[in-house]
Amino acid sequence: MAEKRGSWRSVVTSGKRVYLFVLTMLLFLGGICLGQYLSRMYTREPEIESELNSKEDLALDPKYASKQRARRPRGKGPAVPTAKASSSSPRPAATTPTPRPTAAANVRSAAPKKAAKDSSRVESIFDQLESVAPLPAPPSVRLPNDKLVCACGDNSCETYDSPKTSYVLTGFDSPESVQVTLEKITERHGSPGDLPEAIIAGEDMDLDELQAAVRRAFGVGYRGEALERASLIYSSQNILAEELKSAMMRLAAGTDIQLVSATKDTGHELIRSEASPRTAALEMAQHPDYEAEFPFKVSFIIQYFNRTGLVRAISSAIADWGLDAEVLIHDDSRSEHREWREGLGATRHILVHSGNLHEIRGYNRLVRMASAEYIVLLQDDDIPPPVPQFLDQGAELFQTLPRLALIGGMTGQIQGGPNSGRFGKPRGNHVKMIPIKDAKGRPFMFVSWVNMGPFLLRRSVFLHAGAFIPSFSCRGDPGIGFDYEYGIRLWKLGFQTGLTMMNFKMHAGGSRSGGTRSSSGRKQRRDMIEARNTRAINTIYKGFYINHTPEGANKPTSKGYRLPLRQICPAARLPSSANAQRWPRVGDMKLPTRNTQDADPGLERLDETEASNGTGMGTR
DSSP: OHHHHHHHHHHHHHHHHHHHHHHHHHHHHHHHHHHHHHHHHHHOOOOOOOOOOOSTTGGGOHHHHTSOEEOOOTTSOOOEEOOOOOTTSOOOOOOOOOOOOOTTTOTTOOOHHHHHHHHTTHHHHHHOOOSOOOOOOOOOOOOTTOSOOOOBTTBOHHHHHSOSEEEEEESOOOHHHHHHHHHHHHHHOOSTTOOOEEEEEOTTSOHHHHHHHHHHHHOOTTTTOTTSSEEEEEEOTTSOHHHHHHHHHHHOOOSEEEEEEOOTTTTTOOEEOOOEEHHHHHHHTOOOOOOOSSSSOEEEEEEEOSOGGGHHHHHHHHHHHTOOOEEEEEETTOOOHHHHHHHHTTSEEEEEEOSSOOHHHHHHHHHHHOOSSEEEEEETTOBOOSSOHHHHHHHHHHHHOTTEEEEESSEEEEOSSTTOEEEESOBTTTBBOOOEEOTTSOBEEEOSEEOSSSEEEEHHHHHHHTOSOGGGSOTTSOOTTHHHHHHHHHHHTTOEEEEEOOOOBOSGGGGGGSGGGSSHHHHHHHHHHHHHHHHHHHHHTTTTOOOSOTTOTTOTTSGGGGOOGGGSOHHHHHHHHHHHSOOBOOTTOOTTTOOGGGOOBOOEEOOHHHIIIIISGGGO
C-alpha cells in the first residue's frame, strides 16, 4: 500500500509540473501575442475616410474638376478616365484624393515587389472621384498655462479668421464707389461680433486710395490695421475676369459668401447676389484650369513682408523661367506693389494685399485661392535658382510615390534610431548631406518633418488634411513650428514627407537679423512661440512623435542613435523604413502619360565609398 501511495504521489506531482509548464507556456505565448497586438495598434497608420459627404470642396480642387471621369462601382476596379473636358465646358464635382492604405503602402512591409504595384495605382488613387469633401479642421490642443494668448479687441479672434459673411466685390472703377458699398455692408451688420470680410478687386484703382477708402468705411481694427477685415486683389491682364472672381471666392473665409458686382453702366446701382452658404457659393466658383504648356501645373505662393531689396530678384527669377505658371503673392505690408507687378511682367500673377496676417494665415488663404494641384510655398528671403530643376524632380517623385504629399527644399530631420540626423544643404556639423539618391542620382530621402524654406506640396492633400494650424500663432505673429507639425501630421494620416535639394539661396538680404529677429522683444516672442508650439506638437502627437535625440539629431553620442527601429516612435520609424524600400524607377518618362507598371526599381543608396568618405549615414 505504501508503494502504491508513493506511485500515486509521483503521478500527481508530475501532473502538477506538466500543468504548471503548460500554464507558463500559455502565459508566455499570450504575452507575445498581446505585445504584437499592442505594437501594431501603436504603429498602425490610421485609415483615411473614403466616404466624403459634403460639396464644399467643389471649387477647391481645380485639377480634378477640369476633367470628366467615369467611375466604376466601389470594389470593382479603379476609375477609368475619359476624354478631357474642354476649357469652356462646366466643371464636374471634384474631390480630395483619399489614398487607401495597402500592403505596399504600409512602410512596415519592405517587399520591393509591392512598390511597383503601389506605384501603378497612382492614377487610380488621385484620379478617382468619390463624393466631394468638406475642409476638415486641423488638429487642435488646449495647453494648461498656455503662454500664447491672442486678444482681438472687443471681439473674439475667430470673428476675424472665420467671419459669418464674406463679400466679394468686383467691377468697381473708383475707391469712392467701393467706400459707399462697404458703408452699406457695415450698416447691414451692426450687431456685436458680426464683422464681415471684404475681398475687393482693385482693377485699375490706385492702391493707396483704395486702402484709404476701406479705412474710412471699416475703420482700422483692433491693431490699427486698415486691412484687418479686407483684402485688395490685383491681377495680371492674362487672368480673365470670371477666373479672378472664382479665385476671390475661394479666398473668402466666410460661412456665407455674397457677390457684389458693379459696372460703368450701373454706377452706384450694384448688382447683388443673395448671400449663399459657402458650399453653394463655391459651386458657382467653378472655372477651368489655366492651360499650361508645362505638363506639371504649378502655383507659386510667396509670403511677403517689406523686403524691398529682394522683390526684383525673386520676381525676375521666376519670370525668367518662362513657365506658364501662376504666381500668388500675399503682401502683408501693402508695399512694393509696382515692383512686384513690373518684375513678374506677363507671368500670370495675383497680388493679395492684407493687413499683416503673417505666414500661417497667408499660406492657408493663398493655397485655397490657387488653381493648380501642385504648390510651391516660398518665403520672401528665398532667391530661386536659375533653372527650376526641382520641379522636374518633384513631378517625377509625385508621379511615382503615390503617398508623397510634401517635399521640403531646405532641411529635415529624423530624431531617433540609426538613421537619426538633420539633413539638407551641408553646414558644418549642423546639417548633413542627404545620404540617399533617387533613381536619377538626385538627392532625396524621407524624413519625419521638414523646415519651411521652399515647400512643394499637393494642394488637394493640404486642404484635406486641414492646412496649417492657425492656433500656432496670433494674427501678425510668426508661426514657428507649423512646418514641423504638418510633416508629422502627414505621416499620421498615412501620407509621406520627403526632402531634396532645391538650390535656392536661403536667408538672403540679412533676414537672419531682420523680421521677427529685428529686436530683442520680437526675438523673445518668437522664442516663446517656438517653445509653446513644440509643447503643442508633443501633446497632439503623444506616443506617435517623440524626440529621441534631444541633445541634437546630428550627435552620435545621443542615446537615441542606439535605439533599434522597433523601439522608436512611428514618426521616426516610418520614414526610416520608407528609406529602406526600393521604389519604381522614374526613368525618362514624359509626365503624365508614362505607365509606371513596367518601371524598374528605384531609390539608390550612396555607395560604400561615398559613405566611408563622410557623406553617408555610415559615418555616425
